[in-house]
Amino acid sequence: MKKLMLSLSLIAGLTVAASAQLKFGIKAGLHFPSLKVSGEELNPEEIEGLKANTTFYFGGTIEVPVNENFVVQSGLNYIRKGAKFDFSYSEGGDAVSLTTKINLNYLELPVNGLFKFNAGTGSLLVGAGAYYGYALDGNTKSEVSLTMDGQTEKESENEDLILGNTTADDFKRGDFGLNFLLGYELKNGLSFNGGYRLGLTNISNSPDGSVKNKGFSVGLGFNF
Numbered sequence: 001m002k003k004l005m006l007s008l009s010l011i012a013g014l015t016v017a018a019s020a021q022l023k024f025g026i027k028a029g030l031h032f033p034s035l036k037v038s039g040e041e042l043n044p045e046e047i048e049g050l051k052a053n054t055t056f057y058f059g060g061t062i063e064v065p066v067n068e069n070f071v072v073q074s075g076l077n078y079i080r081k082g083a084k085f086d087f088s089y090s091e092g093g094d095a096v097s098l099t100t101k102i103n104l105n106y107l108e109l110p111v112n113g114l115f116k117f118n119a120g121t122g123s124l125l126v127g128a129g130a131y132y133g134y135a136l137d138g139n140t141k142s143e144v145s146l147t148m149d150g151q152t153e154k155e156s157e158n159e160d161l162i163l164g165n166t167t168a169d170d171f172k173r174g175d176f177g178l179n180f181l182l183g184y185e186l187k188n189g190l191s192f193n194g195g196y197r198l199g200l201t202n203i204s205n206s207p208d209g210s211v212k213n214k215g216f217s218v219g220l221g222f223n224f
Helices: 002-021 044-048
Strands: 023-039 055-067 070-091 094-119 122-148 151-160 174-186 190-199 209-223
Touching: 023 190, 055 094, 055 209, 070 122, 094 174, 122 190, 174 209
Parallel strands: 023 070
Antiparallel strands: 023 055, 023 209, 055 070, 070 094, 094 122, 122 151, 122 174, 174 190, 190 209
């Protein structure tokens, strides 16, 4: 009985010690996503028209220390991915322009290894890892401007995207890729972060093309 009580006490003590070392935090910032598109049916103008969009992300983090300078960081993020497509043409006094934004909203689970090096009044953060994202929903927002005979007309249209794994669906829900991280953390827990996401999953359901997520992000974080 004494051995059992001693074992339970030891387990409880280790659990409390491990919990005390964990760091929980929050983060938010801007995301500049785009899409890497390839396919035999696409012409170069369609690919060149794709540009980075300006979106956002926010979420919570948890850090598990491995040693003094290395932690495993995970958490859960809400992040908007996608891209922006711009097209314009003019001849004489007539012109037409089209802007379409593709928005895909994901819940994302990252697992990153993060090195922390003492630098000045804080720590330099350098890391890498992987993520898995699940698309909750998506839409496209298009704006068309047409100028003819000195008059300009504008129209806008919103359309929901269909997500799934059949050829009738616009995009797949699952997305897997790599993370690359760089930042600086102050001693009070405030951090300045930058990162790059490189999608490895083809989220297109078309057998003739490939679409992969990518994007840069900048933001702030705080560890409690």
